[in-house]
Amino acid sequence: MKKSKTSTFLLELPLVVDSGQAKRLRAHFEAARCLYNALLDEALKRLHQMRSDPRWQIARTLPKTQKQERREAFTQLRQQYSFSEYALHSFAKHANCTWIADHIDAMMAQTLATRAYQAVNRICLGKAKRVRFKSKGRGLDSVENKQNKSGLRFLLQRPEEGNEGYVLWNKDHLSALIDWNDPVVKHGLGQRVKYARVLRRKASSPRAQGADCEGDRYFVQLILEGIPYKKSKHMVGTDTIGLDLGPSTVAFVPREQEAQLVPFCEDLKPDIRAKRRLERKLDRQRRANNPQNYDEKGRIKKRGTHRRTWHNSKGYLATRRRLAYQERKLAAHRKSLHGRLVHQIISIGHHIHTEKISYKGWQKRYGKSVALHAPGMFIRMLGRTVASTGGTLHEVSTQKTKLSQYCHGCGKYEKKPLSQRWHRCTCGIGPVQRDLYSAFLIAHLETETTIPSIAHDAWEGAELRLRAAMEVLHQRAKEGQTLPGSVGISRAGARLPKSLANTHLELVYRRGRLEALRQEQGHTATR
Numbered sequence: 008m009k010k011s012k013t014s015t016f017l018l019e020l021p022l023v024v025d026s027g028q029a030k031r032l033r034a035h036f037e038a039a040r041c042l043y044n045a046l047l048d049e050a051l052k053r054l055h056q057m058r059s060d061p062r063w064q065i066a067r068t069l070p071k072t073q074k075q076e077r078r079e080a081f082t083q084l085r086q087q088y089s090f091s092e093y094a095l096h097s098f099a100k101h102a103n104c105t106w107i108a109d110h111i112d113a114m115m116a117q118t119l120a121t122r123a124y125q126a127v128n129r130i131c132l133g134k135a136k137r138v139r140f141k142s143k144g145r146g147l148d149s150v151e152n153k154q155n156k157s158g159l160r161f162l163l164q165r166p167e168e169g170n171e172g173y174v175l176w177n178k179d180h181l182s183a184l185i186d187w188n189d190p191v192v193k194h195g196l197g198q199r200v201k202y203a204r205v206l207r208r209k210a211s212s213p214r215a216q217g218a219d220c221e222g223d224r225y226f227v228q229l230i231l232e233g234i235p236y237k238k239s240k241h242m243v244g245t246d247t248i249g250l251d252l253g254p255s256t257v258a259f260v261p262r263e264q265e266a267q268l269v270p271f272c273e274d275l276k277p278d279i280r281a282k283r284r285l286e287r288k289l290d291r292q293r294r295a296n297n298p299q300n301y302d303e304k305g306r307i308k309k310r311g312t313h314r315r316t317w318h319n320s321k322g323y324l325a326t327r328r329r330l331a332y333q334e335r336k337l338a339a340h341r342k343s344l345h346g347r348l349v350h351q352i353i354s355i356g357h358h359i360h361t362e363k364i365s366y367k368g369w370q371k372r373y374g375k376s377v378a379l380h381a382p383g384m385f386i387r388m389l390g391r392t393v394a395s396t397g398g399t400l401h402e403v404s405t406q407k408t409k410l411s412q413y414c415h416g417c418g419k420y421e422k423k424p425l426s427q428r429w430h431r432c433t434c435g436i437g438p439v440q441r442d443l444y445s446a447f448l449i450a451h452l453e454t455e456t457t458i459p460s461i462a463h464d465a466w467e468g469a470e471l472r473l474r475a476a477m478e479v480l481h482q483r484a485k486e487g488q489t490l491p492g493s494v495g496i497s498r499a500g501a502r503l504p505k506s507l508a509n510t511h512l513e514l515v516y517r518r519g520r521l522e523a524l525r526q527e528q529g530h531t532a533t534r
């Protein structure tokens with residue numbers, strides 16, 4: 008599809024569906040699934056034919072400096088083997104002739120063709136290794152249109168007619184639940200609808216509210232023109248912030264205001280635990296139902312000439328549904344936590360410097376934590392929100408700056424092992440927590456430079472603020488909360504660097520600003 012020139016945002020509304028409508032919706036989705044698989048198959052076939060042409064290999068060996076020739080060679084091949092979005096559109100027209108056409112109109116078939124083409128094109132470009140066909144069990148759970156004039160579309164009554172919203176699909180009127188008191192919904196429905204998308208999601212059980220007899224809920228997603236609603240409670244600050252994002256913590260150090268080191272997505276813990284419990288239950292049930300597929304050590308047996316068969320009990324299917332529901336709940340919760348943190352950061356300042364991280368590398372190193380916390384998603388969200396307030400998100404290359412090795416006191420670079428969580432230099436800088444220190448350095452990094460410019464008194468003030476950030480964490484550790492290991496505070500607090508552990512510091516605020524740290528005993532201010 009051509010990229011839209013106007014800005015876009017989404018609004019999602021639940022649909023009220025009776026049992027007859029649900030039955031027809033299921034049939035529509037099943038037809039969409041079959042058509043999508045057929046399109047995927049055709050696109051793959053064309054790709055394989057194109058790649059087995061000898062000219063493809065010749066085109067590949069053309070040096071990348073000869074851009075023009077390379078492009079021309081590939082374009083010619085794509086044309087000859089009809090491997091393009093539009094060629095697949097016209098294929099969809101023919102594939103869509105039989106019973107499927109009763110469910111899926113030409114426009115929707117085109118959107119499915121686009122989707123299939125994009126999936127296969129990722130293989131062609133080397134961005135993916137394979138495509139997924141949609142199985143009958145899992146199904147295809149979203150379909151969309153291209154415009155809001157015919158076919159699947161959303162209609163909103165005028166206020167004098169009752170202000171209600173409907174999704175029209177084939178002959179069904181599906182009414183949408185609209186909460187007019189919600190400013191986000193109200194703002195969204197005031198904008199032009201570009202097109203609508205219908206989604207099907209698994210509820211926790213068929214008895215859940217709004218679910219049909221199969222336990223599915225339906226939603227409409229409106230693709231709207233304009234910008235999303237901005238809550239007035241969100242303030243925008245003016246400071247420049249250095250941000251250091253770790254797999255389980257986030258440190259942000261503004262140039263002037265209070266610094267913070269906080270665990271990343273801490274409130275997700277109960278959700279993660281619940282998910283893990285369900286996963287284990289599912290595994291137990293799978294083993295109990297299929298003892299023939301496991302050997303005496305509990306490993307899955309090697310497959311012989313026959314396909315392995317799996318028996319799914321009712322209890323197993325119920326657990327699988329609950330797990331799917333739990334996973335979605337976790338994703339939604341994570342998104343809201345990310346949003347909260349983004350607004351917390353932006354309320355301090357909207358010029359943000361951070362290190363550019365290779366999330367692929369992270370996934371390899373800290374797979375589980377990254378999958379659960381989605382730091383890449385967080386950075387994208389931060390970038391979007393910062394841009395909408397007129398700020399900047401500046402991502403610095405780690406290879407060029409090497410800030411994690413840098414000491415601004417003596418200007419030397421020294422590699423630290425990952426287990427060393429504190430920066431302490433012979434030149435007298437430190438001890439200071441490593442993540443906070445690198446966030447501080449990056450806050451003072453101007454664009455297009457690799458060495459941060461830090462005035463002497465800037466460090467003096469900052470050192471206090473960084474210590475204050477650690478003090479908050481010490482307090483929490485003392486209260487018995489477990490913190491991520493990367494923070495550098497062990498549970499008993501036994502491995503604290505000497506100078507911090509000996510002098511127990513307390514924060515002094517004057518006129519709301521942090522001025523100094525004073526000793527707890529005697530309560531005499533140090534300055």
Ligand SMILES: [Zn+2]
Nearest residue numbers: 414417432434
């Ligand atoms: Zn130094």
